[in-house]
Amino acid sequence: MKEHILGIDLGGTKVLAAVLDARGNIVVRARAKTRAWREDDEVYATIAGAGRRALEAAGIEASDLGAVGVAAAGPIDFDTGYIIEGANLRFKNFPLGPRLAEDFGCPAVVENDVNAGAYGEFKAGAARGARDVLVMFIGTGIGGGLILNGELYRGFSKAAGEIGHIIVKAGGPRCGCGNRGCLEAVASRTAMTRDIRKAIKRGYRGPVSRLLAKQDQLSGKDLKSAYDAGDELVTKIVHRAAKSAGLGIGSLLNIFGPEMVVLGGGVIEAFGDDFVNRVEKVGRDIAFDINSKDAKITRAELGDDAGVIGAAMLAREATNVKGKKQN
Numbered sequence: 001m002k003e004h005i006l007g008i009d010l011g012g013t014k015v016l017a018a019v020l021d022a023r024g025n026i027v028v029r030a031r032a033k034t035r036a037w038r039e040d041d042e043v044y045a046t047i048a049g050a051g052r053r054a055l056e057a058a059g060i061e062a063s064d065l066g067a068v069g070v071a072a073a074g075p076i077d078f079d080t081g082y083i084i085e086g087a088n089l090r091f092k093n094f095p096l097g098p099r100l101a102e103d104f105g106c107p108a109v110v111e112n113d114v115n116a117g118a119y120g121e122f123k124a125g126a127a128r129g130a131r132d133v134l135v136m137f138i139g140t141g142i143g144g145g146l147i148l149n150g151e152l153y154r155g156f157s158k159a160a161g162e163i164g165h166i167i168v169k170a171g172g173p174r175c176g177c178g179n180r181g182c183l184e185a186v187a188s189r190t191a192m193t194r195d196i197r198k199a200i201k202r203g204y205r206g207p208v209s210r211l212l213a214k215q216d217q218l219s220g221k222d223l224k225s226a227y228d229a230g231d232e233l234v235t236k237i238v239h240r241a242a243k244s245a246g247l248g249i250g251s252l253l254n255i256f257g258p259e260m261v262v263l264g265g266g267v268i269e270a271f272g273d274d275f276v277n278r279v280e281k282v283g284r285d286i287a288f289d290i291n292s293k294d295a296k297i298t299r300a301e302l303g304d305d306a307g308v309i310g311a312a313m314l315a316r317e318a319t320n321v322k323g324k325k326q327n
């Protein structure tokens with residue numbers, strides 16, 4: 001029985017590879033650093049190498065592997081396994097799925113990382129058993145995915161679910177995507193840090209300015225410690241971010257009428273229920289009662305494993321479908 005699946009989550013600086021058993025539990029993990037600026041083949045070798053080490057650690061031969069599932073940032077063509085454009089790696093039209101399938105001798109699928117994370121929460125995390133689920137991850141950026149009628153929704157374009165680029169503030173700050181006022185440009189950790197820096201430049205002083213004097217970036221934990229220390233600026237900015245996320249969630253509740261909304265990512269992990277409750281309040285305030293009253297809003301459960309688990313689940317299901325078609 002080829003029941004084990006290799007899941008791989010490709011970040012901008014690291015690769016997480018994990019072997020999952022038939023029940024979707026992670027048996028073993030292997031990590032590697034990616035050097036994103038290197039040539040495609042070198043980056044690919046790092047990815048495949050992390051996969052091989054995970055198999056070795058699990059005591060599994062590649063010939064016993066059922067499938068490989070990869071989560072990667074950027075536009076992906078799920079049907080072909082090509083990375084159309086790497087968001088944090090140089091890959092352009094790179095046949096990651098086909099190359100892994102050849103190397104490991106089994107089917108391989110590649111999915112957008114936040115879609116994979118959303119799918120992981122749906123299959124094995126906070127949204128187990130629900131059919132219509134909206135997942136939002138708030139961290140360095142804001143991403144998420146839609147599960148509609150029990151399936152990951154990719155849309156006609158194969159690129160649906162760009163939850164972070166809902167415009168919540170017309171004419172607002174410029175987003176990495178080129179537009180202004182996207183949720184990601186207002187409520188991500190990157191956006192909050194940018195606003196904090198600006199205020200410090202204008203003369204603001206508080207616990208957070210002492211933190212930023214010692215380091216370049218603010219982690220979710222840093223923001224939370226300044227928040228807990230009563231930093232006025234951080235408090236204002238965090239509350240504003242939660243409100244903006246709530247505006248996005250409220251609109252999405254009205255459009256999709258989901259059974260469950262799952263909130264995850266570094267900011268949610270650092271701030272916990274305080275942030276989630278603020279998002280929920282605004283979201284429910286603007287959603288129609290009928291779209292809100294029975295919808296559950298809850299925290300993600302899988303943390304950093306969501307992507308690798310979701311990618312592995314998608315790989316297993318895609319290969320099952322293929323197997324059925326052949327018979």
Ligand SMILES: [Zn+2]
Binds near residue numbers: 164175177178182184
């Ligand atoms: Zn945007």
